Amino acid sequence: MVCFRWFVPDAQGVVVVEYNVLMGSPRKTGNTVELVKPFMEELALHHVQGELIWLYDKKIQPCTACRTCQKDWSIFGCPCRDDVGEIFDKLLACNLIVLATPIYSWYCTPPMKALLDRLVYGMNKYYGDARGPALWAGKKTALVVTCGYRPEKGADLFEEGIRRYCKHSQLQYLGMLAERDLGYQSIFMDAEKERHSRSFALEILGSLKKSMSPT
Numbered sequence: 001m002v003c004f005r006w007f008v009p010d011a012q013g014v015v016v017v018e019y020n021v022l023m024g025s026p027r028k029t030g031n032t033v034e035l036v037k038p039f040m041e042e043l044a045l046h047h048v049q050g051e052l053i054w055l056y057d058k059k060i061q062p063c064t065a066c067r068t069c070q071k072d073w074s075i076f077g078c079p080c081r082d083d084v085g086e087i088f089d090k091l092l093a094c095n096l097i098v099l100a101t102p103i104y105s106w107y108c109t110p111p112m113k114a115l116l117d118r119l120v121y122g123m124n125k126y127y128g129d130a131r132g133p134a135l136w137a138g139k140k141t142a143l144v145v146t147c148g149y150r151p152e153k154g155a156d157l158f159e160e161g162i163r164r165y166c167k168h169s170q171l172q173y174l175g176m177l178a179e180r181d182l183g184y185q186s187i188f189m190d191a192e193k194e195r196h197s198r199s200f201a202l203e204i205l206g207s208l209k210k211s212m213s214p215t
């Protein structure tokens with residue numbers, strides 16, 4: 001059984017979650033989560049703590065562009081009473097955001113899209129009368145994606161969208177792991193995909209370590 005939380009307290013007994021995986025797949029034993037597992041296991045082996053959030057289990061209303069969130073630059077400020085406030089706090093507290101999703105119609109699945117919309121306004125205080133800060137500026141973002149087409153035809157548009165989203169939001173885009181699903185009759189996960197997932201985790205680890213080094 002794979003545990004999706006690796007909480008190892010530091011010397012002071014404080015638990016630090018260094019990354020959150022926002023899981024956009026509706027399938028609890030689907031391809032995307034199977035691809036994410038070795039990624040999380042590899043980071044855990046290097047003592048990097050992560051939490052996986054199942055977005056289909058969360059209440060995430062769509063943004064209605066009311067712009068209430070632009071009035072106070074120090075908080076999320078969205079009037080919707082759903083689960084996005086809690087996700088917002090988790091993302092502000094971590095160093096790395098992993099967007100894990102199957103591709104649906106050349107983009108991410110609906111709860112992830114709704115969340116991205118809520119965050120692009122709630123985190124970026126650029127939509128009011130004056131230009132404010134991006135509250136999550138400098139955080140790192142990576143993608144773990146599965147799709148039916150070859151990744152260069154299935155995941156390319158989503159990746160480009162997220163590159164622009166990151167630039168606009170002052171996030172640091174680290175890269176994408178994308179793997180192809182050959183259909184319901186075939187077994188998705190194999191040794192090669194597991195290797196890719198683990199080496200992607202090591203790449204990400206390298207970037208995390210670089211930004212934590214004192215120089």
Ligand SMILES: Cc1cc2nc3c(=O)[nH]c(=O)nc-3n(C[C@H](O)[C@H](O)[C@H](O)COP(=O)(O)O)c2cc1C
Pocket residue numbers: 025026027029030031032033101102103104105106107146147148149150153154155180181
């Ligand atoms: C409604 C729906 C739409 C999809 N749209 C695309 C698509 O636009 N491009 C693509 O390459 N694959 C598409 N796929 C295939 C999935 O991305 C692929 O099977 C994925 O691995 C499923 O991941 P999961 O098992 O985590 O749900 C679609 C699948 C579904 C169910």
